[in-house]
Amino acid sequence: MIGYALTFGFGALALALAMNLWRLFKGPGVADRILALDTMVINVIGIIVLTGIASSNGTSFEAALLLAMVGFVGTVAYAKFLLRGDVIE
Incomplete structure (x- = not known):
């Protein structure tokens, strides 16, 4: 049963990535x-987590956490650049 859920999850996230592109x-x-x-970034985190579930590998969850932190900082930097035109003051 988990195999069907993983397949559906990978398909849904692939479709979401295509729409994001x-x-x-x-x-x-x-x-x-x-x-x-x-x-x-959120969809790629989901794919990494699903890969970790499929392979029973704990390292991929740490990679997903690191990507979440980097993605958050990147989004804040892009938004600040959009508002002020400069990232570092």
Whole structure:
């Protein structure tokens, strides 16, 4: 049963990544592109977690946590750059 759930999860996340890529390239504004990148990071974290569940590997959960932290900092930096035009004051 877990195999079916993992297959469905991988498929759903792959579809979500494809839609995020479409929004990243077609987005009408810079804010939409930043949001697409942030959502892509969240989807990649989901894929890493599903891979960890499928392989029973604990290291991938730590990698997902690190990617979440880096993704958060990146999103904040992009948003600050969008608002002020400079990241470091």
